[in-house]
Amino acid sequence: MDGEWSATLLLCGIYSLVAIATQLGIICGAFSLAPIGWMSVGAYAAALAATKWQVGGATGLAIGVLVAVVFGPLVMLPVRRISGLYFALVSLAFVLVIQSVVSHMDYTGRALGIFGVPLLTNLWHVGIALVLVCGVAAFMTGGWRGRALRAAGQDPKVAYSMGVNVANLQLVVGAISAVIGVVAGFLYAHYVGYVDPTQYGFAMVVQVITMVIIGGRGHWMGAIIGAFLITSLPLILRPLAEWRDVVNGALLIVVAVLLPAGIFGVFGLFRRRAGPVDPAEAKAGH
Amino acid sequence: MSDLIVRDLSVHYGGIRAVRGVNLEARKGQVVAIVGPNGAGKSSTARAIMGLEPATGAVSISGREVLGHPTSMRASLGVGFVPEGRGVFGPLSVRENLLLGGYCIDSKLHTKRLDVICELFPVLGRRFEQHASSLSGGEQQMLAVGRALMSDPAVLICDEPSMGLAPAVSKTLFATLRTIADRGAAVLLGDQNAGRVFAVADEVCVMRLGSIIARGTPRSLGSPDELASHYFGTDSGSSAGLADT
Numbered sequence: 001m002d003g004e005w006s007a008t009l010l011l012c013g014i015y016s017l018v019a020i021a022t023q024l025g026i027i028c029g030a031f032s033l034a035p036i037g038w039m040s041v042g043a044y045a046a047a048l049a050a051t052k053w054q055v056g057g058a059t060g061l062a063i064g065v066l067v068a069v070v071f072g073p074l075v076m077l078p079v080r081r082i083s084g085l086y087f088a089l090v091s092l093a094f095v096l097v098i099q100s101v102v103s104h105m106d107y108t109g110r111a112l113g114i115f116g117v118p119l120l121t122n123l124w125h126v127g128i129a130l131v132l133v134c135g136v137a138a139f140m141t142g143g144w145r146g147r148a149l150r151a152a153g154q155d156p157k158v159a160y161s162m163g164v165n166v167a168n169l170q171l172v173v174g175a176i177s178a179v180i181g182v183v184a185g186f187l188y189a190h191y192v193g194y195v196d197p198t199q200y201g202f203a204m205v206v207q208v209i210t211m212v213i214i215g216g217r218g219h220w221m222g223a224i225i226g227a228f229l230i231t232s233l234p235l236i237l238r239p240l241a242e243w244r245d246v247v248n249g250a251l252l253i254v255v256a257v258l259l260p261a262g263i264f265g266v267f268g269l270f271r272r273r274a275g276p277v278d279p280a281e282a283k284a285g286h
Numbered sequence: 287m288s289d290l291i292v293r294d295l296s297v298h299y300g301g302i303r304a305v306r307g308v309n310l311e312a313r314k315g316q317v318v319a320i321v322g323p324n325g326a327g328k329s330s331t332a333r334a335i336m337g338l339e340p341a342t343g344a345v346s347i348s349g350r351e352v353l354g355h356p357t358s359m360r361a362s363l364g365v366g367f368v369p370e371g372r373g374v375f376g377p378l379s380v381r382e383n384l385l386l387g388g389y390c391i392d393s394k395l396h397t398k399r400l401d402v403i404c405e406l407f408p409v410l411g412r413r414f415e416q417h418a419s420s421l422s423g424g425e426q427q428m429l430a431v432g433r434a435l436m437s438d439p440a441v442l443i444c445d446e447p448s449m450g451l452a453p454a455v456s457k458t459l460f461a462t463l464r465t466i467a468d469r470g471a472a473v474l475l476g477d478q479n480a481g482r483v484f485a486v487a488d489e490v491c492v493m494r495l496g497s498i499i500a501r502g503t504p505r506s507l508g509s510p511d512e513l514a515s516h517y518f519g520t521d522s523g524s525s526a527g528l529a530d531t
Contacts, residue, residue: 151386165358218377
């Protein structure tokens with residue numbers, strides 16, 4: 001495979017991870033941007049493990065994952081009091097606080113970041129991580145868990161009255177999203193060879209939101225579609241030279257206007273239309 | 287013993303006291319209704335019993351005190367809830383909505399319960415894979431009731447089930463609620479359509495400004511128009527918002 005396409009494919013995979021992490025939060029009613037902050041934690045864990053702590057990559061990843069499991073649910077806690085865009089703003093604050101902290105600490109290299117992270121990540125690593133994360137996402141969003149998550153996302157009070165413990169579900173999703181974010185950041189740091197605070201700031205937040213919206217909210221596959229499209233678009237549109245950004249923006253507007261449920265929403269429509277109509281068959285399918 | 291016992295229930299919204307010391311009981315096979323105009327406190331009472339509003343007093347379900355316990359636990363103790371405005375999950379299919387209602391019960395029982403719901407509401411069986419949002423208002427209300435029945439609850443709480451429904455549809459729905467009670471559930475029904483309520487209820491509580499001001503059998507309370515003139519100072523049930531619409 002051409003080196004440029006191979007690199008793009010690898011980045012598609014990494015961005016898919018963080019987009020799936022964000023999508024899981026959206027599905028359960030917690031529009032959290034925290035996965036981008038957790039990506040930063042994973043990247044710095046990789047960099048510090050390799051350059052300061054002098055431990056193996058696996059240890060760095062384990063430390064990052066441990067931090068995510070412990071603190072991921074804590075970052076999700078405010079959703080008990082606030083929701084929607086207000087919660088998104090709180091989670092954005094988490095991202096910006098992490099960015100601010102690492103850019104002011106000598107230990108994390110301040111604004112310059114940390115160089116010399118070993119270039120270990122390859123397509124296989126990303127592919128395996130993506131398959132595993134897809135498995136987790138399918139597990140979480142399938143069957144009774146998925147119904148409960150989606151109910152919590154649509155109307156938490158009604159979901160509670162069905163017996164769904166919405167708060168606990170959201171905390172579990174907070175932990176899972178944080179771990180996925182850490183893994184994405186870890187892989188990214190070991191791919192580009194350095195970390196700096198600008199990598200995981202507002203620009204990344206906008207990019208991930210765009211991926212989720214364009215790909216299709218409400219399903220983890222939508223996140224993957226969005227991540228692959230948005231990441232590979234610059235390469236696909238390269239022959240258009242200086243018109244590339246214009247076409248890029250126009251394409252996003254067209255998708256957003258014509259496909260409000262995102263690209264995956266089109267597949268969902270077909271799937272629903274092709275669904276079983278015989279009640280006996282439908283009942284047997286639960 | 288009553289399946290639902292409510293003692294001295296009060297609900298405050300800031301400085302406003304929406305429900306003032308309400309006492310209620312509902313036994314198996316009984317439909318207990320709360321009637322009253324908008325703002326009387328019917329929905330606040332229903333939601334407080336379900337744990338969706340902070341309240342003081344005592345609420346006992348099947349002999350167990352639940353006030354202070356989370357809503358999800360009350361559901362698992364056997365309370366089905368039909369919220370005001372139906373609260374169906376629009377993007378989910380009818381089947382998924384119904385299965386959510388059976389969240390608290392063993393999944394092996396789902397098929398049997400789905401059969402029961404489809405027998406009560408045949409139209410739902412024909413719409414299994416449709417998005418709930420594509421159903422008509424009456425069908426959505428049937429779905430909301432069916433979903434609440436999926437867990438085979440000891441107590442079914444229905445908040446304004448006739449809201450926005452055509453008279454014929456609400457008549458069918460209320461008859462089904464009567465059937466549900468006859469099959470062994472205790473039904474608490476909050477609605478302002480006194481005409482419909484009187485046709486199915488065993489006991490009616492008249493609520494005004496957060497308090498129950500009268501209670502009795504439908505026969506002892508008279509017609510909806512008499513009820514309106516006695517308790518709300520209006521000439522007819524419709525002007526008090528109590529008559530059939």
